[in-house]
Amino acid sequence: MTGRLTYRAALLWGLIAVTLILGIYGRDIAQALDMRWLVKYPSAWVIPFKNYITAAMKWLVEDAQLGPVAFTDITRAIAWMIEVPYDFVVSLLATGFLSGQGSSATVIVPAISWITVTAAVMALGHYCRDWPLALLVGGCFLYLAIFGQWDSAMVTLASVIIAVPIGAGGGLLIGIWAYRHPVGERVLSPILDLMQTIPIFAYLVPILFMFGFGPVSALVATIIYATPPMIRITTLALKGVDPEVVDFGRMAGSTPQQLMWRILVPSALKSIMVGVNQVIMLTLNMVIIASMIGAGGLGFDVLAALRRLDIGAGFEAGIAIVVLAIAVDRLSQAFAERAGQVVPSATGHNWFSRHKRTTLVLGLLVITFALGRIAPALQSYPDSQTITTGAFWDDVVRYLNINYFDTFEAIKVFFLTWFLLPIKRVLLGIPWPWAIAMLTLIGWRAGGVKLALLCGVLSALIVINGLWAKAMVTVYLCGASVIIATLIGVPLGVLAALNRRAGQVIGVFIDTLQTLPSFVYLIPVVMLFRVGDFTAMVAIVLCALAPAVRYAAHGVRSVSEDLIEAGRVSGCTNSQLLRLIRLPMALPEILLGINQTIMLALSMLVITALVGTRDLGQEVYIALTKADTGRGLVAGLAIAFIAIIADRLISASARGARIRFGMEKAR
Template sequence: MSSGGQAMAAPKLAPPPRLSLPIVVGIIIVLGVAAAWAWPPFARWPSEWAIPFRAWVTEGFVWFSAAAKPVTRILSWLLSWPLWFSEALLFRGFPALSLPPLPWVAIVGGVAILGHWAGGRGLAIFCGLAAFYLAIFGLWQDSMQTLSIVLVTVPLAAALGLALGLWATRNTRVERILNSVFDVMQATPHMAYLGPVVILFGFGQVPAMLATFAFALPPMARCTILGLRTVPPDILEAGRMAGCTPRQLLWKVEIPAAEKTLMLGLNQVVMQTLAMVVIASLVGASGLGQKLLFSLQQLQIGKAVEQGVAITLIAIVLDRLTQAYMAKVPSHTDPKNGFTARHPHISLFVLLLAASVAAAGFSHGFAVLPKEMTLSYGGPINNAVRWISKELFPYIKPARDALTIWLMLPLRNFYLWLPWPVMLGVLAAIGYHLSGWRLALLPVCLFGFMMLAGFWEPLMLTIYLVTGATILCVIIGIPIGIWAAHSPRVAHVTKGVCDTLQTFPSFIYLIPVIMLFQTSDVSNVIAMLAYATVPAIRYTYLGLLRVPSATLDAAVASGATPWQRLRKVELPIAFPEILLGFNQTIMMALAMVAITALIGSRDLGQEIYKALPGADTGRGLLAGLGIAFIGITADRLIGAWAMQRKRQLGMA
């Protein structure tokens, strides 16, 4: 006690030093490997200890299917009518009324007219030639079957997505729930949607349409939420001051102000629908997807190329039409003018339709192009494939084998050897280092569930394939993105190539892979590579473009060489954006996992594919959730890393 009667303050102890992440990871690896050596279940969770979630899910769906059969039958019946009408209009006709379908000439011309209305002469020519391709190469009926599902599914998915998005913007709790549901839905591969639909609705066109609808719904809802959340406050205030009711404010102010974002959502719905329609051929959807799948299974590469080009052209036409409409400047005409002057494109189509129907009455060739008038280039492609197999494969094989020996096999053996406590512990340590306990527990819970369900080995094989593809995507994509950011000419070419690659349905990438690499793990990775490199290129390019010019000028003034400027200034600042591209690359590689199962694998995608014939919903759904869990874990970890880097750079 001092003379003033006050006790002396105890010395404040410094907090214990926090172990760095590499040290923590090293400790986890040592302890995990030692535990696996001491007790085998720490190396591989025994299959007899697996919890039968798979059987429970399958039995639950069977029970629910029986209980909900009256509802599913009514829903199928209701949806069959618009689908029947669309098919009758495009290719079946109306036999009860003795009415034929629309003549192919009218549809080709109508697509060209629609292209002119949306984007001018160039788009009209492209759309017309693309539609003519479907007819001249004998793919008309199959194309119309595919298009009929798209024409019915897109309005339904867009309408429900818009409604859910509106609901979410009015209720924060609903928005949180929907965002969590959409995260899982968008991370789940296409094929995983098919199992539950088969149990509930069986096989056929309507089940395929419902699976397509479920897959295409989230983008519209999310774009609706984004569009309405980003309406400028001054526009909303002006609407309120003008005396708008809440309903008027929504329909006359908010939705028009968010039109660009909503149209982007519609564009995504169209593309997702077309991608899913092809995959839905596995549950009985007729059309181009069914024919393409058959051609791939029979290794009829020439026919597969013809059908793949048709699917790609449909996708590009729909993409270009929606994009052109987004950029279209509204035109105003004098209401005193006649209908023809005010609506020239509609008038021209009506005239074309009348002329083509009249011509079809005299010659059936105007209604349906005769088979003897169609063309095919499948034969030369088959000859080319045989030539490639004979002449080029001896040169391709060493590269494939080297990639297998030096990258794929070491990765596969590593992931299959890795004890599960090490995998879960390392992911938890990384999550805790980046964002705390909540992120640390996420991979433990998700991957731990897959282990308890008996899916650990397929999970590791999936991670192995995605890791191999991601490594190659980064090695290729980042340098191309850097090159494009420093060369406008390269950027122009690169953006065109990326736009085209992203328009292709994922099935298409299997064709050149089978031609060049046959079937192997390397083939799966190369297919993922072609599909998933685009985000690595785009985000690297955008990240470097967004580096402040003042920062670059300061680096130049300090005497930095171009290489020093890139390595010490541009790449560090662009790193958070590059990480987002890395994240999207993983997501797109995961999306291809179920597709590449068609050419052979032992991963979760193969589990989904094997579950379809026997309607083993539990197997397919849990495998799909496993792929989604990988995507969610990667998304959260990489997102947290990007945010940490932004804070370190003072950007957040």
């Protein structure tokens, strides 16, 4: 057995050595053999899928008919069904109800006052849990008013109010369908994989074709992006319902509909509400990207600040998104907890005594509406009383640039010279036939024939679309970022697991990174390091660091205390316990954390295209600017293929590690 393992290890290291040699000297070898096609895929061999997709989209929008109904009639109907409630909610929260168009429009009925909205969310927080939650969400909304972000925040909140019910409701129904039809679930699973791994920028082009530029397109893109987790969580939650509860429902004579809506869904409601929470957070994640195709609100403010390189305005709008996300997240979590509890009904002689919170909010609504014209501060927070921190952030970046420019430049040059560019050179020099063969072999070793075929076919599809060079740049940038994120994140996760005080500090740091919108990272990084691959790497590391930390901490904390005690009895030092017991046993969780880090890094690539990268992300972004549907979707699919290959290989490796350590049985 030892000889067999030694042979496998020698073979593995031999293949790695050959790959590195080919990466370094591949171009020279191909040129010497007059076989340049080994490194650069010939354009004559490219299958123009992007042209086919563009033609299909043009036909769909211009000529497609479903009987007497044109496809554009269907999209207009969908747009109308979304636009009408959206306009109503925006009018209610932000603009007021207007008469007329453009600059000549006059306000007939003003929007709900900032005092009433703040009181309403506080009442909802008290209803869902307690006063501390009410004060937290009230403080968040008060922050939005004091820092001058109220109007933009209300436009963003209107998007959430419209997108979340559609995404959560649609996801619930599709999840129920998948639960009832196992074959349908198997068909749906790869579609959901693609939806979650294709960059959202790739969706934007066809959505623009079908729905035009404006908030409706932004809402459609947001719903597509936010719905898949709800579908998966719904299906898993229904499968997790106790079989005895289901059997009891059948014995009681329930019809399939009654069994689903009166037994299964209520029993799984707490888990389903986790899916609703995910829809909410992903909707807020989309606000900046959605602003590129016509959404207003805080996302547009961040995007405009990025274009102007206005770090102060960008940070203020970005922090406002975080504050709004915290309030909505805490409310949705509390509502989910309340949904899983039996709460006694309020008692009283009349409706007002039974609904004191609602009565208070309605009273404030009437008072502020009646007195708003006399005392405008009751209607809109006074501009003269707002606070801004924009100048502070601008001064901080200016100070750093003036005093530490040489230091930042030296760090940038060091990483480019000794880390980034060598990786890029090796990956771009590997012959594409060898790379496909290696991926197929790795897939076979990790997960058998099916995984080998998946890796081989997906990598070959990238090649025949003529995107191999850009895919290698994507892998280089993503891989370098993941290496740095892992080298920083895993030690931080181990420290957080072993030291409670350090864990609290690290937890706050990671929470901040996770809630800040991705675009916000770019502004200070660009100001300090200018545009280029190093800037993109820093932004990706900041975005992708959280899962590496969280999974490593969870893995180390999950190691059995019996194993730790056995190690201590055997005389192991703390260092030996960490090296020989904690880290090996936590390896499956650490691998899953790396997997999630890769997914986040790939999702960030399209955003980093704004700072000068030359990869698949840039291809998607260029397609968006040129409204080239085929180009955007093909490049987006290539990113999705890379994500799927990485996900399947790492998941198979994590499963193998669990089997080796006796944490899971081999099938």
